[in-house]
Amino acid sequence: MPRWLTNVRILSGSLTMKALPSSEVYQLLEPGPVVLLTTARHGRANIMTMSWHMMVEFEPPLVGCVVSSANHSFAALRATGECVIAVPALELASKVVDVGNCSGRDVDKFVAFGLTPTPAERVAPPLVAECFANLECKVTDTRLVNRYNLFVVEVLKAWTDPAQTNPKTIHHHGYGRFVVDGETIKLKSKMR
């Protein structure tokens, strides 16, 4: 298989994911979208909604994220050291809220909300096929976990769905109020 083919994956049916260079990962998370986080433990995948995340380093891409110890995903993330951060567009907003309104203790959320777990390449937790970007991550620093539930993770592999052009992300302002991406402006920044 030609080497470049590893940068494209055909998922079920016509769904294709394209590898994103690690140097571009920050452009997904820096703007502060609500994301989904998947974990897998004891043969079972789970998914949660997360808004407390930030970029920590460009390359390799490091991400800080706070996963409350009250979340069912916390134990899985701490025990396995692996997760997928998936970025949903506006069309998934109601499912994103549904995912956040219940716990993996009680519900198989993939089944309940019609989200499609899809095998990742480098980690056990699944990608979310409906999301326009998926980041396969491993935990690299746990020093702030006990005090703040703050994990530092490294993005090992990043995928985007080329069929979702110009996805609009959502940004949480509290209690179910979300601001949707509006217009894009371009300014002469020297900053990456």
Place this chain on the structure above:
Amino acid sequence: MPRWLTNVRILSGSLTMKALPSSEVYQLLEPGPVVLLTTARHGRANIMTMSWHMMVEFEPPLVGCVVSSANHSFAALRATGECVIAVPALELASKVVDVGNCSGRDVDKFVAFGLTPTPAERVAPPLVAECFANLECKVTDTRLVNRYNLFVVEVLKAWTDPAQTNPKTIHHHGYGRFVVDGETIKLKSKMR
């Protein structure tokens, strides 16, 4: 002076700042806006542009932020343990980029870009009068500073400008491309 008066501050002229309850601070930063960060050292204030931040705790509000050691602000933040995080609206976008395009080593950015430093109540670094929100912060955790330039800060006091109604924030996607807040949607979330 009646106690409630401490929740309103009259700045120069007609500019007024209203105290924001600490329980509502997360609603400003969770959506991922580009912010300004001020520091003060050796009698001199400085200001930088920052996009790598996240909420870490609701109350007291804790914020994680990455301030590169290449930034002039880094040494001041580490030495003094104090900063102000100021949230600019769209109208300040070009100034926000200007602030990011130069260094406090060379320029007094408040003067150069016509931003108004205003005394804070609990910390030495100034508020930015033109911003619709200002968060007075002290550093509470430096364990990840050496490795990641990641500071955890506590918000001691938060101010909003009641004259700026429905401010639209900007979100950086890299290389000067910013998405502006669009429409707001309300969904039935059980999450705070």
